[in-house]
Amino acid sequence: MKIALVGYGKMGKEIEQILIARGHTISLIIDVNNTADLDADHLRDIDVAIEFTTPQTAYGNIVKCIEAGVPVVCGTTAWLDKLPEVEQLCKTKQGAFFYASNYSIGVNIFFEINRYLAELMNRFGEYDVTIEETHHTQKKDAPSGTAVTLAEGILSNLGRKRKWVCGTTTVPEELEIAAIRRSIVPGTHTVTYESDVDSITMTHTAKSRRGFALGAVLAAEFLRGKKGVYSMEDLMRA
Numbered sequence: 001m002k003i004a005l006v007g008y009g010k011m012g013k014e015i016e017q018i019l020i021a022r023g024h025t026i027s028l029i030i031d032v033n034n035t036a037d038l039d040a041d042h043l044r045d046i047d048v049a050i051e052f053t054t055p056q057t058a059y060g061n062i063v064k065c066i067e068a069g070v071p072v073v074c075g076t077t078a079w080l081d082k083l084p085e086v087e088q089l090c091k092t093k094q095g096a097f098f099y100a101s102n103y104s105i106g107v108n109i110f111f112e113i114n115r116y117l118a119e120l121m122n123r124f125g126e127y128d129v130t131i132e133e134t135h136h137t138q139k140k141d142a143p144s145g146t147a148v149t150l151a152e153g154i155l156s157n158l159g160r161k162r163k164w165v166c167g168t169t170t171v172p173e174e175l176e177i178a179a180i181r182r183s184i185v186p187g188t189h190t191v192t193y194e195s196d197v198d199s200i201t202m203t204h205t206a207k208s209r210r211g212f213a214l215g216a217v218l219a220a221e222f223l224r225g226k227k228g229v230y231s232m233e234d235l236m237r238a
């Protein structure tokens with residue numbers, strides 16, 4: 001496939017290595033210095049654009065690609081208030097869009113266990129639940145997109161929690177997310193259920209960015225030739 005890499009930071013460079021290893025061609029690289037090149041002319045022969053930039057720039061980049069008729073795989077976090085607009089644009093333009101807060105296969109298995117455990121815990125009110133995420137100090141957003149997805153999985157399955165908060169809370173209906181920034185950690189997420197007598201802890205630890213990058217390339221291969229909006233649940237069940 002001919003790929004446009006939109007964002008050439010830590011993830012853009014990791015994805016480039018996986019693309020080359022899987023025989024794809026990187027036909028266009030857009031970074032902060034050449035955003036004007038993200039237009040229909042430069043995107044003409046591109047099969048899929050892979051977007052990993054910043055919370056402030058992702059939405060604009062996605063719109064430009066979809067308007068140019070190019071399918072987009074996006075991994076950028078903390079812009080999702082605009083997701084309904086992207087979904088609408090996809091319908092209007094017959095476009096294709098794939099989003100995941102985390103492209104690692106292991107995390108997506110973890111998401112499924114998280115939803116199942118939350119449902120099970122409805123019967124056991126003596127357990128309180130919290131989320132903790134740890135990332136490198138260059139990360140721009142908090143909590144992580146992955147922690148938000150974990151929180152949403154708990155909120156939609158565990159009746160006694162109403163909303164998530166980033167930081168500490170003493171309100172029983174609030175789900176606490178602790179966001180820790182430490183050196184070079186690629187991404188660690190822990191869900192803990194705690195009662196007076198014991199605790200249950202589930203942790204996913206990314207050993208590097210390779211798992212995120214591989215998942216994003218698998219998503220690009222999945223999206224080629226499709227129309228509509230997709231997620232890792234579609235990819236994992238394909």
Ligand SMILES: NC(=O)C1=CN([C@@H]2O[C@H](COP(=O)(O)OP(=O)(O)OC[C@H]3O[C@@H](n4cnc5c(N)ncnc54)[C@H](OP(=O)(O)O)[C@@H]3O)[C@@H](O)[C@H]2O)C=CC1
Nearest residue numbers: 007008009010011031032053057075076077101102103212
């Ligand atoms: N879904 C997933 O699996 C994963 C998601 N992420 C998310 O992906 C995003 C990027 O992460 P990461 O690569 O680590 O971050 P980096 O900061 O390393 O890379 C982002 C890059 O985008 C560039 N950039 C800024 N503005 C634009 C623009 N308008 N167009 C194109 N490029 C631009 C930045 O340039 P400059 O630095 O010069 O401003 C930088 O090189 C984050 O939101 C992160 O949370 C990360 C890992 C996995």
Ligand SMILES: O=C(O)C1=N[C@H](C(=O)O)C[C@H](O)C1
Nearest residue numbers: 077101102139144145146187
């Ligand atoms: O910024 C990162 O590095 C990561 N961002 C994603 C997130 O916000 O969840 C995914 C992963 O944890 C790494």
